[in-house]
Amino acid sequence: MKQRDQWGTRLGFILAAVGSAIGMGNIWRFPYMVYENGGGAFLIPYFVAVFTAGIPLLILEFGVGQRHAGATPVTFRSLNKRWGWIGWWQLLVCFVIASYYVVIIAWSFSYFTLSFNLGWGEDTSAFFFKEYLHLSDGPFSMGGIQWQILAPLAMVWLTCWGVLICGVKKGIETANKFFMPALFVMVILIMARAVTMPGAVDGLSWLFKPDFSALGNIKVWAAAFGQVFFSLSIGFGIMITYSSYLSGESDINNNAFMTAFINCGFSMLAGIMIFSVLGYMAAQKGVPIQDVVSSGVGLAFVTIPQAINFMPGASFIGVLFFLSLLFAGVSSMISICEACIAGILEGFKISRKAATTLFCGLGFVVSLVYATGAGLYVLDIVDHFINTYAVLLGGLIEVVLLSWFFDLESIREHVNRTSDFLVGQWWSFCLKFFTTFVVAYMMVMKCVGDITTPYEGYPSSALGAYGWAVVAVLPVLAIVLSKCDLLGRKE
Template sequence: MKQRDQWGTRLGFILAAVGSAIGMGNIWRFPYMVYENGGGAFLIPYFVAVFTAGIPLLILEFGVGQKYAGSTPATFRTLKEKWAWIGWWQILVCFVIACYYVVIIGWSFSYLTFSFNLGWGEDTAGFFFNEYLHISNGPFELGGIQWHILAPLAMVWLVCWGVLMCGVKKGIEAANKFFMPALFLMVILIMARAVTMPGAVDGLNWLFKPDFAKLGDIKVWAAAFGQVFFSLSVGFAIMITYSSYLSEEADINNNAFMTAFINCGFSMLAGIMIFSVLGYMAAQKGVPIQEVVKSGVSLAFVTIPQAINFMPGATFIGILFFLSLLFAGVSSMISICEACIAGILEGFKVSRKAATSLLCGLGFLVSLVYTTGGGLYVLDIVDHFINTYAVLLGGFIEIVLLSWFFRLETIREHVNRTSDFMVGSWWTFCLKFFTSFVLGYMLVMKCVGDIKTPYEGYPLEALGVYGWAVVAALPVVAVILAKSDSLGRKE
């Protein structure tokens, strides 16, 4: 039997876990979440969420992954035979995310090239939506493939294929040892320049000015828990897969705390960087900062390029910013794909080369839909439904099963045996009661909201086809895979 891959060093695992946790959302979503949910006051529920949900969940997934040393389907099957489909469900979620996440990384690569001559021009919104995306009139008007989007997308898939082909130690670990230090360095350089510019202080005041009245709004607390849950890559196969490559002596508790704190630290740096730049742009345009604050792809590909146009050394800042987006995206993309590859490797007894080629080849074909004129609409709908229901529900089911239908003390005893410091009953309480309740509440509220008000005003048919149908198909396919993989077949 071939020996299972392992990380070469503890640092390599930490950087890979951090590389998975730190994605483009840390740069374009976290700052807006802070701004919109009480400024500095939001940091109170945010850090409560880190200690009561983020770190306990990381310890749980690191512990389960290390103890059972298998892919997510194999791990759940070991815990209980009939739970294997949950592991496949999480892997399918990873696959769907990879297929649209890769196109955003491709946009970042394109914008990196545009940075050399500020090719997005003065009307950054018109350039992004009309000239670059050639956006259609709706989600059912796909139009043709945009070849200038397809080319960078193919390059990103090729890079991921190359890294993943090299395995855990020589591929993923080596890549993250380069990506993560470089990413932190670039963000610090941009931040150091941005905070010295006129208007930067005003931007930071808007970011961190506390509105303690917001603490009485349960939606703010739910937003904090949601940010922590999604940011740390828990609940959908990645951290269980990564920790399955740990040695038996690895310090689980320390690793979990370090991963969470480094991720939080990067989010803070990104927030300071983004709002310093937005404050400067607002000052240059003579408008309130509320008029320039955006979130998501509009922040990254419309607002920030517009802000860069105003900045001294615009070309250099543009290169650094989009290179940082590219590195953050690729490191996360690698982790998403590795979770899938591990499942294929162990579930169907194929080589890493075959599993990687199958995953990347099939993923490339599926991702073609996002290179069309209607790709942005499809991406927006799929992303909303996958993150709201597939990821959140999968994580909720995982926590409930492991906390209530499996002896959770088994994992606590295991992680304490290998760690420098021990976790106590607070860890069990958080998982069984606090985190389970919050995630359940979030699921119900988001479902009620989507039923009352169609997401972003999209036609119900589009939400049905690209949203509900995709989410509903995942557990069905997961059950089929669980019954057909080699682990589940009777020898």
């Protein structure tokens, strides 16, 4: 029997885990979350969430992944033979996320090439939505494949295929040893330039000025936990898969703390970088900072390009910014793909080359939907429903099953056995009560919100087709796959 892949070094695993956690959302979502939810005061619930949910969940996933040495279907089936379908569910969630996340990376690739001559022009909004995306009138008006998106989309898939086909040590580890240091260097370079420009201090003041009254709002606390949950790639199989390649002597607790802290540190750097740039743009335009603040794709592909236009050395800054987005996106994309590929090659006993080619080929075909004129609409709806009802629900089921219906104490003993420092009962308490309650609360509140107010005003038919239907079909497919995979049929 062929020996299972393992990480070559501890540093390689840490950089890969950090590469998964640090994605484009750290750059375009975290700064806005801080700004919108109490400024500097938001850091209090944020770090509470890191210590009571983020790190405990990382330790849990690192522990069970290393202990059972398999992708999520194998891991959950090892815990309980009736739980295998949960692992397949998480892999299907990863597949859906990969199918649209790759398109945003493709946009970043396009903007990286545009940065050399500031090809987005003066009206960055019109360029992005009309000239680049050719955004249609609605989510059902596809408008055909946009060829300027298709080419970078194919290149990103080919890059991921090339890395993943080389395996864990030669492919994923080697790639992240390049991507992560380069990403930090680029962000620090942009930040160092941005903080010296006129208006940067005003931008940082808006970002970090504390509004302690926000701490009395439970929605602010839910936002903090949501940011930590999604930022650390927990709850949908990635960290379980990555930790399954660890040796039996690996320091689980230390690895979890390091991954969480490096991710937090990068988020803070990104926040300083973004709001320094926004502060400078506001000063140049003579408008309040709140008039230029935005989040998500609008920040990355409309606001930031507009800000870059005002900056000295604009082309160089643009190249660095979009290359950093590209590196952050690809490193996360690789981890999402690997979670699925590991499940396929273990469940159906095929080679890594076959599993990688099958996954990337199918993923490329599905991702073409997001390269149409309606792609942004479809992406927005699918992303919202997947993150709200698939990722959160999958994470909640995982925490409840492992905390309440499995011997959690045995996992704590396992992670403590090889770690430099031990985790105590606080870890079990956080998982059983604190994390379970918060994740359940977030999901219920989001569900109530979607029922009472249609998401972003989309027609109910679009929300049903691209949202509810996609979420509903995943557990059904997961059960089918759990009955078909070879390991499950042997039991």
